[in-house]
Amino acid sequence: MQSDANKSQQATGRPVTTRKLDQLFLNLGDVAAFIGRFFQEVFVPPYEFKEIIRQCYEVGYRSLLLISTTGFITGMVFTNQSRPSLSEFGATSWLPSLIAIAVVRALGPLVTALIAAGKVGSSIGAEIGSMNVTEQIDAMEVSGTNPFKFLVVSRVLATSFTIPLLTMYTVFVALIGAFLNVNVNEQTSFTSYIQEVFGAITYLDIFSSVIKSIVFGFTIGMVGCYKGYHSSKGTEGVGKAANSSVVTAMFLVFIEELLSLQIVSAIRGS
Amino acid sequence: MSTESTKRSVVVGIFVLLGIIILIAGIFVLGGQQKRFTSTVRLIALFKDVGGLKNGNNVWFSGVKIGTVKRISFVSNSQVEVDMNIEESSKQFIRKDASASISSDGLIGNKIVVISGGTTRQPEVEDGDRLKTTEALSSDQIMATLQENNNNLLKVTNDFKELVGNLRRGKGTVGAVLTDSIVADNFKRAMVNLEKASDNTVRVTGSVAQFAAKLNTKGTLANELVTDTTVFRRLSRAATRFESTVAAADQSVATLRQTSINLNRASDKLNNTNSPLGILLTDKETATNLQVTLRNLSKGTELLNEDLKAAQSNFLLRGFFKKKAKAEAKQKADSTAAATPKP
Numbered sequence: 001m002q003s004d005a006n007k008s009q010q011a012t013g014r015p016v017t018t019r020k021l022d023q024l025f026l027n028l029g030d031v032a033a034f035i036g037r038f039f040q041e042v043f044v045p046p047y048e049f050k051e052i053i054r055q056c057y058e059v060g061y062r063s064l065l066l067i068s069t070t071g072f073i074t075g076m077v078f079t080n081q082s083r084p085s086l087s088e089f090g091a092t093s094w095l096p097s098l099i100a101i102a103v104v105r106a107l108g109p110l111v112t113a114l115i116a117a118g119k120v121g122s123s124i125g126a127e128i129g130s131m132n133v134t135e136q137i138d139a140m141e142v143s144g145t146n147p148f149k150f151l152v153v154s155r156v157l158a159t160s161f162t163i164p165l166l167t168m169y170t171v172f173v174a175l176i177g178a179f180l181n182v183n184v185n186e187q188t189s190f191t192s193y194i195q196e197v198f199g200a201i202t203y204l205d206i207f208s209s210v211i212k213s214i215v216f217g218f219t220i221g222m223v224g225c226y227k228g229y230h231s232s233k234g235t236e237g238v239g240k241a242a243n244s245s246v247v248t249a250m251f252l253v254f255i256e257e258l259l260s261l262q263i264v265s266a267i268r269g270s
Numbered sequence: 271m272s273t274e275s276t277k278r279s280v281v282v283g284i285f286v287l288l289g290i291i292i293l294i295a296g297i298f299v300l301g302g303q304q305k306r307f308t309s310t311v312r313l314i315a316l317f318k319d320v321g322g323l324k325n326g327n328n329v330w331f332s333g334v335k336i337g338t339v340k341r342i343s344f345v346s347n348s349q350v351e352v353d354m355n356i357e358e359s360s361k362q363f364i365r366k367d368a369s370a371s372i373s374s375d376g377l378i379g380n381k382i383v384v385i386s387g388g389t390t391r392q393p394e395v396e397d398g399d400r401l402k403t404t405e406a407l408s409s410d411q412i413m414a415t416l417q418e419n420n421n422n423l424l425k426v427t428n429d430f431k432e433l434v435g436n437l438r439r440g441k442g443t444v445g446a447v448l449t450d451s452i453v454a455d456n457f458k459r460a461m462v463n464l465e466k467a468s469d470n471t472v473r474v475t476g477s478v479a480q481f482a483a484k485l486n487t488k489g490t491l492a493n494e495l496v497t498d499t500t501v502f503r504r505l506s507r508a509a510t511r512f513e514s515t516v517a518a519a520d521q522s523v524a525t526l527r528q529t530s531i532n533l534n535r536a537s538d539k540l541n542n543t544n545s546p547l548g549i550l551l552t553d554k555e556t557a558t559n560l561q562v563t564l565r566n567l568s569k570g571t572e573l574l575n576e577d578l579k580a581a582q583s584n585f586l587l588r589g590f591f592k593k594k595a596k597a598e599a600k601q602k603a604d605s606t607a608a609a610t611p612k613p
Contacts (some may be wrong), residue, residue: 050275057278061285165289172292198296198303202326206296 034226038156041149048154055158059120060165067115067166068173074111075103075174079181092186096196099178104205105264108171110257113216116163117249121224124155125245128228129238137229152229156221163217164210171209208264215260216253223249304338310355311397312340315370315383320350321408323372323381329354330373331385336360339383354383356395365392371404 016022079099086092128151131137140147175197182188188196224245231241301307304326320342329337337356345351356364365388373384385401395401436442440449447453485492494501542548549556582591 053279053282054275056282056286061281064285162285165286168289168292168296171296194299195303198300201300202304203297203300206293206300210293 030230031226034152034229035222037148038153038222041146041153042157044149046149048150051150051154052157055154056162058123059116059155059158060162063116063119063162063166064169066119067112067170070111070115071108071170071173072177074107074170075099075177076181078102078107078174079178083185093188093196095182095186096178096188096193097200099182100175100197100200101205103171103174103178104201104209106257106261108174109167109209109213109216110253111174112163112167112170112213113220113253114250116159116166116217117220117223117253118246120159121220121249122242122246124159124221124224125227125231126238126242128152128155128225129231129241130228132229132231132241133233133235133238152225155225156218159217159221159224160214161217163220164213167209167213204264204268208260208267212256212260215256219252219256220249223252309358310337311358311361311395313337313354313356313364313370313385313395314398314400315352315354315403316345316349316400317352317370317372317403318348318350318405319372319408320352321372321381321406323352323383327381327383328375329356329383329385331360331364331368334360336364336385352383361396362394364395365389366395366399367392368395368401369404370401371406373406 017025079095082095082098083092086094086098128137131151137147137151140150179188179190179193182193183190227241227245227248231237298307323339323342325339325342327339328335329339337354337360339352340355341351341353343351343353352370354370364385368385368388370383370385373382374380375382386404437445437448440446447457484490485496487493488497495505539545540548540551543552550560581587
């Protein structure tokens with residue numbers, strides 16, 4: 001689709017604005033069309049349940065160990081690094097509250113999304129990109145299978161569903177890591193720690209975190225699929241697709257984090 | 271392949287289930303923490319200033335969290351209504367006369383509503399009750415008081431500065447003492463004198479010690495006075511006698527005083543012209559009369575003397591006088607003879 005647009009532009013030879021700006025708008029149009037096609041296909045049978053479960057397994061379960069480890073380390077390190085600032089005020093008893101807010105509101109979803117973007121986004125981009133390069137997608141189309149539904153919808157659904165679950169794991173493990181650190185240094189009991197943690201967070205924090213994770217998952221899946229689906233032909237194209245899917249997904253995750261912060265602050269303030 | 275697919279599905283199922291369990295557990299723990307699933311009653315309190323209280327802030331009663339702030343809304347331009355959800359189980363301990371105030375959880379912690387007081391005479395609160403409020407000191411008020419203290423401190427330090435300046439310039443008695451060299455010399459001399467006085471005191475103390483030693487030496491008067499009971503008894507008796515003498519003297523003095531009073535009275539009477547003696551002593555006319563009388567009396571006496579001499583020559587009385595002369599001569603001769611010594 002993108003290549004068609006590029007070809008048509010090259011044929012006319014006259015850019016509407018500038019060549020680069022035209023290219024940007026064409027890409028944005030392609031992205032919008034790609035997302036629109038996803039929402040068209042997702043509600044229309046047949047549903048590729050098996051492929052969705054397989055992707056959930058690949059995206060979720062296979063990333064669990066990596067993300068859990070990262071979450072644990074994040075919780076522990078964040079606690080350790082926050083302690084000196086709080087101990088200056090003699091307020092180390094506030095560490096659980098601080099960690100809870102930081103992990104639930106921002107660190108949990110963000111770390112999960114970034115790790116997933118690196119691991120899952122790149123693999124999706126590379127996988128679909130290589131399929132595109134080897135013309136397997138065209139072959140699927142010829143054989144009567146809807147490649148978009150099979151490849152894109154299943155993957156985007158899998159990431160949108162598993163990234164929030166992975167975020168739950170990350171938050172849980174990060175809080176456990178933080179507890180171990182707090183327990184060793186401040187001798188805080190588990191009950192007291194849990195009281196402090198849940199005294200600091202609200203339902204808004206939990207639900208905004210879950211919704212944000214769904215958006216992150218959707219973004220990672222969609223960027224990976226888009227980049228793979230529109231990779232240029234040749235082995236170089238696969239690498240580019242994998243690389244740009246990670247970079248773009250991470251960039252978009254940060255932009256979404258910023259937007260979600262504004263939205264949640266507005267809701268909290270009202 | 272089918273087995274692989276099934277295994278994968280099971281793993282995904284467990285993965286999803288655990289993730290959802292974590293989410294639900296979190297929601298329930300948070301709900302339990304915020305008392306979302308316990309039955310509550312609604313209490314209202316009207317404050318002038320809630321000092322940054324927010325929805326969801328805790329409500330404490332006797333230091334125990336019993337609920338949360340549900341809603342904060344303005345009811346007029348100077349009153350804020352705070353709706354609180356209080357656990358139904360805690361309701362029985364809160365009485366209708368309890369009061370609510372805004373406080374904070376620690377020095378720099380979140381704002382909280384503190385319910386305190388209440389007497390058992392009053393019934394327990396009911397849903398929708400309005401609690402009376404106590405306006406706590408805000409940080410602004412504390413800062414205002416602190417500012418006043420600062421101003422006072424400034425004044426005190428200024429006064430002190432002035433005082434020290436005066437001292438340095440030698441103003442006032444203390445300043446003169448501190449800066450004037452003459453005063454310092456005087457002070458030194460005074461110290462020297464004090465030292466001398468101290469030396470004298472030492473000597474006096476030594477003398478007193480010596481005296482005390484002598485006092486303790488047996489045989490001396492002082493020692494006997496102090497220690498000998500016989501001397502003491504004598505002295506005591508002497509004193510008693512002296513006392514009685516003094517008492518007698520007192521009595522004599524009293525008698526003399528009475529005599530003096532009587533003399534005074536007599537003197538007054540003598541001075542009084544109404545009394546015979548007074549008249550004699552003071553009245554000139556009477557004196558003149560008396561002089562005339564005495565003159566007349568003198569003349570009368572002379573005449574009487576002449577008359578008596580004439581009477582002696584009278585024959586009736588001549589014999590008597592001759593006999594008397596003879597007796598006198600005889601008595602005179604006897605006495606002369608007796609006085610002359612015999613050979």
